Amino acid sequence: MSASAPESDAWPLWEVFVRAKRGLSHTHVGSLHAPDAALALHNARDLYTRRQEGVSIWVVPASAITASSPEERDAFFDPAGDKVYRHPTFYEVPEDVEYL
Amino acid sequence: MYGNDYGPTDVAAPESHKDRLPRRDEPLNAADAAALDGYFDELIDADQRIEPRDAMPEAYRQTLIRMMAQHAHSEIIGMQPEGNWISRAPSLRRKAILMAKVQDEAGHGLYLYSAAETLGVSREELLDRLHTGRQKYSSIFNYPTVTWADVGAIGWLVDGAAIMNQVPLCRCSYGPYARAMNRACKEESFHQRQGFEILWTLARGTEAQQAMAQDAANRWWWPALMMFGPPDTGELAQQGHTAQSMAWGIKRFSNDELRQKFVDMTVPQAERIGLTLPDPDLRWNAERGHYDFGPIDWDEFWRVLKGDGPCNAQRLEHRVSAHEEGAWVREAATAYARKQAERTQAGAA
Numbered sequence: 001m002s003a004s005a006p007e008s009d010a011w012p013l014w015e016v017f018v019r020a021k022r023g024l025s026h027t028h029v030g031s032l033h034a035p036d037a038a039l040a041l042h043n044a045r046d047l048y049t050r051r052q053e054g055v056s057i058w059v060v061p062a063s064a065i066t067a068s069s070p071e072e073r074d075a076f077f078d079p080a081g082d083k084v085y086r087h088p089t090f091y092e093v094p095e096d097v098e099y100l
Numbered sequence: 101m102y103g104n105d106y107g108p109t110d111v112a113a114p115e116s117h118k119d120r121l122p123r124r125d126e127p128l129n130a131a132d133a134a135a136l137d138g139y140f141d142e143l144i145d146a147d148q149r150i151e152p153r154d155a156m157p158e159a160y161r162q163t164l165i166r167m168m169a170q171h172a173h174s175e176i177i178g179m180q181p182e183g184n185w186i187s188r189a190p191s192l193r194r195k196a197i198l199m200a201k202v203q204d205e206a207g208h209g210l211y212l213y214s215a216a217e218t219l220g221v222s223r224e225e226l227l228d229r230l231h232t233g234r235q236k237y238s239s240i241f242n243y244p245t246v247t248w249a250d251v252g253a254i255g256w257l258v259d260g261a262a263i264m265n266q267v268p269l270c271r272c273s274y275g276p277y278a279r280a281m282n283r284a285c286k287e288e289s290f291h292q293r294q295g296f297e298i299l300w301t302l303a304r305g306t307e308a309q310q311a312m313a314q315d316a317a318n319r320w321w322w323p324a325l326m327m328f329g330p331p332d333t334g335e336l337a338q339q340g341h342t343a344q345s346m347a348w349g350i351k352r353f354s355n356d357e358l359r360q361k362f363v364d365m366t367v368p369q370a371e372r373i374g375l376t377l378p379d380p381d382l383r384w385n386a387e388r389g390h391y392d393f394g395p396i397d398w399d400e401f402w403r404v405l406k407g408d409g410p411c412n413a414q415r416l417e418h419r420v421s422a423h424e425e426g427a428w429v430r431e432a433a434t435a436y437a438r439k440q441a442e443r444t445q446a447g448a449a
Contacts, residue, residue, distance in 0.1 A: 009434055010224055013217070030280070031214045033223060035430075036437035047207055050200075051287070067153075 013062040014040040016047075018054035026058050034059075144349055149275040152218035160348055161219050163341065164274050166235070167350065168216040173230045173237035175209035177415050181245040182254060190248060197294050198251065204291065208284045215276035231420050239401060240323050242409030249302055249309075249316035255295015257317075257324040257366070263288050264362045265328065273349030296369065303374045310374075317370065318378045325393075326401045328362065329355040363391050 011033040017026035029048045034040035040059040049057065069076050084090050093100055140156055143149075150156055179202050186202065189195035213223055229235040240258055245251060266288065269281040302313035332342040333356040345351040353361075363382075370377050381394030403409070 009431070010222070011430075011434070030211060030283075031217075032210065035433040036440060039433060039437075046203075047210055050203065050207065 011035050014044070014059045015062050015065065016040075016044045017058040017060070018044075018048055019056040020054055022055060026056065029053075031062060144273060144347075147273075147349065149278065150273050151275045159344075160350075163345065163348070163350065164277065165216055165219050165221050167345075168212050168219075168277055168280075169221070169226050169229065169235050170237060172209045172212035172216060172226065173235060174241065175205050175212060176230075177237045177241045177419060179205045179209075180415055180418060181241055181243070181411075182251055184245050185248060185251050188248070189251075194298070201255070201291050201294065204287050208280075208287070211280040211283055212277075215280040218276045227423065231416070231423065233407070233416065236405060238327060239404040239409060240327050241415060242404050242411045243319070243323055244410050247312050247316060249299065249312040250320070252295045252298030252302065252313065253316035253320040255291050255293075256299055256369070257295070257320045258327065259288060259291040259295060260366060261324045261327045261362050263292060264358050264365070268352035268358075271349075271352055277350075296373070299375065300373050313373070314375055317375045321377050321379070322396065322400075323404075325359055325363070325396055326398075328359040330398060330401070331356055333357070360390055363393055367391050 012035075013031055014034055014037075015031050016029050018029045019026045032040065032043050032047055034043050037059060041057060044057050044059050048054070080086075140150070140154065140160075143154070150160075182198060182205075183202050186195060186198050189198050213226055216226060217223060226235075230237070245254070263285065266281050266285050270278055270285055272278045272281065299313045299316070302309040330336070330340060332340050332354045340355075342351060342354050346354070367377065367382065379394045381392060383392055385392045404412070407413075
C-alpha cells in the first residue's frame with residue numbers, strides 16, 4: 001500500500017481521528033501528510049492536540065477509506081427516506097399511558 | 101493570522117479553466133450553471149455547506165483554492181517576523197508564550213493546506229506556487245519587527261484584525277474551510293491577548309519602554325487596517341472578488357464593514373493602554389455610531405503586495421532555503437519508511 005511504502009517522494013495523506021475524552025468515540029478532526037504510521041501519529045499529536053484536545057488518536061491512510069457515493073445526494077440513502085415508522089414519534093398512543 | 105482574497109483571479113486557475121471564470125457582467129454562477137443542474141445553487145441558497153466531493157462551479161473551486169492557499173501561506177510566512185524574537189524574548193515566560201504562538205501559526209497553515217487539498221490541488225503544488233511567487237501572502241508580513249514591542253503590536257493588532265476576518269469564515273459555505281477556521285479561531289484569542297498584555301506592560305514601564313510601545317503602534321496601525329483588503333463597498337463593490345464571494349457564501353461581510361468593526365473595537369483598547377493611534381482624523385461619529393478614520397495609503401498596500409515592501413525578498417528567501425535545507429530530512433524519513441515496509445513484507449512472505 002502506498003501509505004506504508006511511498007512510491008514517490010510525496011508523503012501520503014492520513015486522516016486523523018481524536019477521542020476527546022474517555023467515554024466518547026473518535027471523531028475526524030482533519031488530515032496530514034507523513035511518510036509512515038509512526039510519524040503520522042507524532043505529527044497528529046503536534047497538530048491536533050496542542051491543547052489537550054484528546055486522550056487517544058487514530059491515523060488512517062486516506063487511501064484505505066472506502067466512501068459512499070462520490071456525491072452525497074444520490075439514491076444510496078433513499079431507502080430510509082420513506083420509513084418514518086422507524087421513529088417513535090410515528091405512533092399515536094393515548095395521552096394517559098405512562099412509560100411508553 | 102490571515103490573508104485576504106485580493107490576489108489576481110487567474111493566478112491559481114489552470115489555463116483550461118480561465119475561460120470558465122465568470123466575467124463581472126455575467127450572472128453569478130453562469131459559467132457552470134448547466135453542468136450543475138441547479139443543485140449547487142440550491143445548497144448555497146439554503147445556506148448549506150458544500151463538501152469536497154460535491155459538484156461545484158470551477159470558478160468557486162478556484163476562488164477557494166486561491167483564498168485558502170493565500171491564507172495558508174500567510175500563516176507560514178507569518179512565523180518569521182515573530183520567530184525573529186524568540187531568542188531575544190525578555191523573559192522565560194514571554195519566550196514560552198511566543199514559541200507556543202509561532203507553533204500555532206504553523207498549525208493554522210497546516211489546517212489550511214489540508215483543507216485546500218480537498219479541492220484537488222497537491223501540497224507540493226501549493227508550496228511551489230508560494231516559493232515561485234505565483235501566489236501571495238498577506239502583505240502585513242513584509243514589514244520588519246525591529247523591537248520587542250512589535251511582537252506585542254502583531255498580537256494585538258495583526259491577530260486582532262485576523263480574528264475579525266476569520267470569525268465570519270467559520271460560517272463559510274465550504275465545509276473544510278469553515279472547520280479549519282473554527283479550530284484556528286479557538287486558538288487565536290490567546291494570540292491577541294498576549295499581544296495586548298505585552299503593550300500594556302510596556303506602557304506601564306519606563307519612559308523608553310512607553311516610547312517603544314507607541315512607536316510599534318505607529319508603525320503597525322495602518323498596515324493592520326490594510327489587512328482587510330481594498331475598499332469594496334459603494335461604487336467599488338463590483339471591482340474585486342467581494343460580490344461574487346458573498347453570493348457564494350464564502351465571505352459574509354465586505355472588507356469595509358470588517359475594517360470599521362476592527363476600528364470600533366480597537367480604539368477604546370488603545371485608549372485603555374494609553375497609546376495614541378497615528379491618525380489625526382480618528383474620532384467618534386455619534387451620528388454614524390462608528391469611529392471615522394482617515395484615508396488609507398492604498399499605493400503603499402499595492403506596492404508591498406507586489407513585492408516592494410521592506411522584507412518581501414528576505415521572507416521568501418528564508419522560506420525557500422528552509423524548505424531546501426529540510427529536503428534531506430524528508431528524504432531520510434521517506435527512505436526509512438520504505439525500508440521498514442520492505443522488511444515487513446519480507447517477514448510476511
